[in-house]
Every structure is written in structure tokens, then in C-alpha cells.
Amino acid sequence: MKLGLVIDLDTCVGCHACAVACKQWNTSGTTGPLSDTDPYGAEPGGVWFNRIRHYEVDEFPVSKTVNVPMSCMHCEQAACVTVCPTGASWKREDGIVLVDQSKCMGCNLCAWACPYGAREPDPEAGVMKKCTLCVDRINDERLPESQRQPACVLTCPTKARMFGDFDDPESAVSVAVRERGGYAQMPELGYQPVNRYLPPRPTPSVEVSDQTRGEANVDGGSLIGKWMRRQKEAFDAYGRAPDAHGAPSPSDADGEAAR
Amino acid sequence: MNPAFSVIFFTVTAGTGYGLLILLAVSRPFGLLPNVSPDQVIGTGLLGLVLVTAGLVSSTFHLSNPKNAWRSFTRFRTSWLSREAVFAVLFYPLSLGWLLAEFFTGASALSAALSLLTAVLALMVLVCTAMIYASLKTIRQWHHPLVPIVFVLLSLLVGTLTLLAMGAAFDLDIGRLAAVAASIIVAAAIIKLVYFVQLGQPGGPTINTAIGFTKASVRLLDVGHSGDTFHTREFGFQVDRARIMWLRAGVIALAFAVPLLIVVGALDGGALPLLVGAAVSGYVGVFVERWLFFAEARHVVNLYHGAQQT
Numbered sequence: 001m002k003l004g005l006v007i008d009l010d011t012c013v014g015c016h017a018c019a020v021a022c023k024q025w026n027t028s029g030t031t032g033p034l035s036d037t038d039p040y041g042a043e044p045g046g047v048w049f050n051r052i053r054h055y056e057v058d059e060f061p062v063s064k065t066v067n068v069p070m071s072c073m074h075c076e077q078a079a080c081v082t083v084c085p086t087g088a089s090w091k092r093e094d095g096i097v098l099v100d101q102s103k104c105m106g107c108n109l110c111a112w113a114c115p116y117g118a119r120e121p122d123p124e125a126g127v128m129k130k131c132t133l134c135v136d137r138i139n140d141e142r143l144p145e146s147q148r149q150p151a152c153v154l155t156c157p158t159k160a161r162m163f164g165d166f167d168d169p170e171s172a173v174s175v176a177v178r179e180r181g182g183y184a185q186m187p188e189l190g191y192q193p194v195n196r197y198l199p200p201r202p203t204p205s206v207e208v209s210d211q212t213r214g215e216a217n218v219d220g221g222s223l224i225g226k227w228m229r230r231q232k233e234a235f236d237a238y239g240r241a242p243d244a245h246g247a248p249s250p251s252d253a254d255g256e257a258a259r
Numbered sequence: 260m261n262p263a264f265s266v267i268f269f270t271v272t273a274g275t276g277y278g279l280l281i282l283l284a285v286s287r288p289f290g291l292l293p294n295v296s297p298d299q300v301i302g303t304g305l306l307g308l309v310l311v312t313a314g315l316v317s318s319t320f321h322l323s324n325p326k327n328a329w330r331s332f333t334r335f336r337t338s339w340l341s342r343e344a345v346f347a348v349l350f351y352p353l354s355l356g357w358l359l360a361e362f363f364t365g366a367s368a369l370s371a372a373l374s375l376l377t378a379v380l381a382l383m384v385l386v387c388t389a390m391i392y393a394s395l396k397t398i399r400q401w402h403h404p405l406v407p408i409v410f411v412l413l414s415l416l417v418g419t420l421t422l423l424a425m426g427a428a429f430d431l432d433i434g435r436l437a438a439v440a441a442s443i444i445v446a447a448a449i450i451k452l453v454y455f456v457q458l459g460q461p462g463g464p465t466i467n468t469a470i471g472f473t474k475a476s477v478r479l480l481d482v483g484h485s486g487d488t489f490h491t492r493e494f495g496f497q498v499d500r501a502r503i504m505w506l507r508a509g510v511i512a513l514a515f516a517v518p519l520l521i522v523v524g525a526l527d528g529g530a531l532p533l534l535v536g537a538a539v540s541g542y543v544g545v546f547v548e549r550w551l552f553f554a555e556a557r558h559v560v561n562l563y564h565g566a567q568q569t
Contacts, residue, residue, distance in 0.1 A: 038486075104327060
């Protein structure tokens with residue numbers, strides 16, 4: 001067994017619902033609480049197992065916003081486990097990397113060894129905490145079969161997250177990775193992360209004129225072109241006094257619109 | 260990396276103690292301190308043990324759950340931190356046994372054997388401490404073959420300077436020890452300078468390999484959290500280039516140049532205040548070096564927070 005997540009960067013909208021669901025489940029579950037510091041103050045902070053960051057890839061006008069949720073990759077070569085001096089960090093037969101909180105001495109060395117920022121110490125409990133792949137959900141036979149999935153996967157409104165066994169070549173996650181070219185983050189460090197990311201699907205290219213590429217076409221004779229020219233003139237005139245030709249000031253225009 | 264005072268104080272102070280005990284142990288077989296008496300060996304050895312103990316106590320201050328610290332002896336086969344803990348504890352019965360043998364039997368075969376075992380164990384602790392940092396692939400400034408060599412040499416450097424001051428205080432002939440100290444300073448300076456030059460070479464993962472988009476530029480739009488996190492506090496620490504250069508110059512002056520001048524002057528016997536000054540200068544210089552070792556380290560997590568490279 002090699003359990004892990006597949007995250008579809010094509011459909012992820014960056015809503016942070018997975019992080020909220022993760023926090024809710026795990027703060028009330030076996031790893032909880034996930035302490036917060038200064039929760040109602042100016043600088044709120046706290047322990048999160050899942051964080052979403054937003055990037056711009058390539059240059060305008062062919063750039064794309066990519067939302068990248070990140071949690072523990074449950075690496076096959078998990079350095080966080082080997083550096084741990086107390087044996088609190090361990091890897092299960094099914095591949096899940098866990099922290100035994102009753103053994104952790106809070107030296108933070110595993111967090112230093114993790115390249116993905118997956119581990120965060122809990123200042124209240126004094127021990128390291130991390131994503132458990134909702135181990136207290138996925139194996140709970142009291143839950144209906146469809147609910148035995150990590151909280152982040154169940155909650156994702158765009159179904160951008162999948163959970164499964166990467167050792168089974170016919171599992172949904174393996175098929176998705178095979179068909180969509182799923183990749184691992186920062187593979188050159190050799191940690192062999194299990195989680196995979198599906199790249200955005202290629203979009204059909206649209207013909208764009210050089211003019212459109214640089215600046216919106218405001219000189220066209222079409223209806224839209226005339227409307228855009230008026231908007232541009234109003235925008236350029238905004239805040240200026242009415243000129244000799246008697247062009248209406250922005251406040252006049254506002255007044256007319258209000259009437 | 261955030262330079263945590265407790266860890267810097269631990270590595271420098273305990274390192275000084277281990278270096279002092281290593282040099283003290285080999286001083287008799289190599290005749291570095293002719294006519295050193297057992298009482299003087301015991302006094303110097305106890306000073307070394309005080310330094311080591313002060314450092315080890317300080318190292319427990321950065322643990323947030325020290326009641327489980329005893330468990331750190333259990334993963335000797337995989338964890339350098341566990342190895343360090345085991346050797347650091349084994350070190351005590353051997354070093355105390357050596358000082359007891361020195362007390363009861365003087366310069367006997369027993370004390371000689373125990374002193375050499377103490378030196379070997381002290382060296383092992385130093386290497387393990389360095390390997391905690393050098394084994395982390397996430398920080399290319401630490402994952403470097405020169406890091407363990409620098410750690411050992413700088414510990415020997417401050418240890419030798421301390422032993423020189425002790426030798427002068429006991430009014431011993433320190434000429435040969437001064438020559439050894441000068442060679443250690445020169446070797447440490449050369450290796451540290453090579454290390455500084457190599458840090459300037461680009462390398463390691465980039466924001467592109469971190470996010471997985473390697474055919475186009477990638478830049479951070481939003482980090483996703485409004486306040487600081489553990490990762491921004493622990494790994495986001497940055498010093499500006501100009502200050503780094505000043506501090507590096509300070510390291511070269513305090514840890515290498517000043518002690519080297521004083522030690523070369525002491526080849527024919529030196530004044531005690533000057534030698535104490537050399538030891539203090541060396542300690543402060545290595546302290547700044549260790550602070551820089553942390554401050555200049557750039558963890559790959561910074562890539563996810565928008566750094567283009569480490």
C-alpha cells in the first residue's frame with residue numbers, strides 16, 4: 001500500500017476549503033487540538049496541516065494563476081522519520097507518516113528536514129504535528145464506505161483532490177496520474193514524495209491581434225469600440241476640470257446617471 | 260534559519276570544551292605541554308567538563324517537550340541527533356574516569372588509555388553535532404562536505420587557545436602547543452574561506468522545481484496566510500548582504516587573525532593576559548561564525564513563500 005493524494009491544479013480554484021475542513025476535522029480528532037495563537041488579535045496564527053498558496057506562471061498576457069494546496073507528501077524516503085531521535089516520527093505499512101505525540105520531545109529537527117513545510121509544532125502541546133491523511137477517518141469502519149476519505153478530499157467543491165493507493169496501478173489515483181501526467185514537487189531532493197499534482201490542461205490557443213495583445217482596441221468603429229472609446233475618454237478626464245469644449249466633468253456625468 | 264541563541268551557545272561552548280579535552284588528552288603523548296602535572300591536567304579537564312555541561316544544558320532549552328528527551332537515545336541507528344546524545348552521555352564516565360585515574364595514578368598507562376578514549380569520544384560528539392546539520396538536504400548551505408570539517412576545526416581552535424591560556428597560567432612551556440594552535444588556525448581559516456566562496460555559487464532547487472512548472476517563470480501571488488507561521492519565523496530569517504560581509508570580516512578578524520598574531524608571538528612563551536585575550540577573541544569569533552552559519556542558511560521552504568532560489 002502507498003496511500004496518498006492527487007491534486008488537480010487544473011480545477012483547483014484556491015478556495016482554502018480543504019484547509020478549513022482539515023483544521024476542523026483534525027482539531028477535534030485524535031491529533032487535536034491544533035492550537036491557535038492570538039486567534040482574535042491582530043496577528044492570528046496557528047497549526048495547519050494544509051496550506052494553499054497562489055502563483056502566477058509565465059508572463060502576461062499568457063500567464064496563468066495556479067493555486068497549489070500543500071500538505072504532507074508521505075514521502076517514500078521520509079527524512080523526517082530518519083532524523084527523529086526519539087522514534088516519535090514513523091511511517092506505517094500503508095505509507096502514512098505519523099507523529100507519536102507521546103514520544104516527541106519537540107526538537108523541531110523533522111521540520112528542518114522536511115522540504116515541503118508539512119510539519120508544524122504545536123506551541124501549546126510542545127510537540128510536532130502533521131497531516132495524518134485523516135488516518136482516523138479512512139480506516140473507521142463505523143463510517144459509510146463513501147465517507148472513509150480524508151476531510152480535504154470530501155470537502156473539495158471542485159473535486160480537485162483524490163485519495164487512493166498508488167501501489168495499485170488500476171486505482172483512480174494511479175490512472176489519473178498516468179493519463180494526466182501527474183508529477184511530484186521538488187523531486188531532485190530524492191525524498192520520493194507520494195502525492196502527485198496534475199498540471200493544468202492545455203487550453204486551445206486563440207488568435208489575438210498584436211493590437212489586442214498590447215492595449216485594448218478603443219478605435220474600432222463597432223458599437224463596442226465606440227462605447228469603449230467613451231469609457232476611455234471619461235476615465236482620462238476623471239478628476240479634471242471641464243475644458244474649453246465644454247466636456248462634462250465626472251461629477252456632471254455622475255449626476256446624469258443618478259437621474 | 261532563525262539563529263536560536265540556545266543552539267549557538269551549545270555548539271560553541273560545548274565545542275570549546277570538547278576541543279580543550281581533545282588537546283589536553285593528546286598533549287602528553289605528543290609532549291605539547293612538557294612537565295604538566297596531574298593536578299594541572301585535572302584542573303584543565305574539569306574546566307572542559309564545565310564548558311561541555313553548560314553547553315549541553317543550554318541545548319535542552321530549545322526542546323519544547325524536554326520530558327521526552329530521554330527517548331533521544333533510542334534511534335542511534337538512523338538519527339545523528341540520537342548518536343550525538345548517546346556519545347555525549349558516554350563521554351562523561353570516560354572523561355571522569357580519566358580525571359580520576361589522573362588523580363590516583365598520575366601519568367600512568369591507565370590515564371593515558373582513558374585520555375585517548377575521551378579524545379576519540381569527544382571527536383565523535385563533534386562530528387555527530389555537525390552531521391545533524393550537514394545531513395539536511397533541505398538546506399544547501401549546510402548540506403556541504405566542509406561543514407563537519409569546519410565544526411571540528413573551530414572547536415579545536417577555541418579549545419587549543421583555551422589550553423594555551425591555561426598552560427601560561429600554570430607557567431608551563433607552551434611553545435610546541437602554540438605551534439599546533441597556529442597550524443589549526445591556518446587550516447580552519449583556509450577551509451572556512453573556501454566554504455564562504457562556495458556558498459556564493461548558485462545551486463539547489465528553484466521555485467520552478469518546487470512548484471513543478473519548469474518551462475516558464477513562476478512568481479508568488481499570495482502566500483495564503485495573513486500572519487506569520489512557524490515556517491516564516493523559523494526559516495524566513497534573512498540578513499542583508501552588507502551585514503553578512505561585515506560579520507564575515509569580523510569572523511576572520513576575531514577567530515583567525517587576532518589569535519594567530521598572538522599565538523605566533525607566543526611561540527617563545529607568551530604573556531597570560533594576551534593568551535586569555537586570544538581565547539576570548541577566538542570564542543567570540545566562532546560565536547559570530549555560528550550565528551552566520553544559521554543566518555545564511557536558506558531552507559527550501561522559502562521557495563514556496565516566493566524566493567526564486569535558495
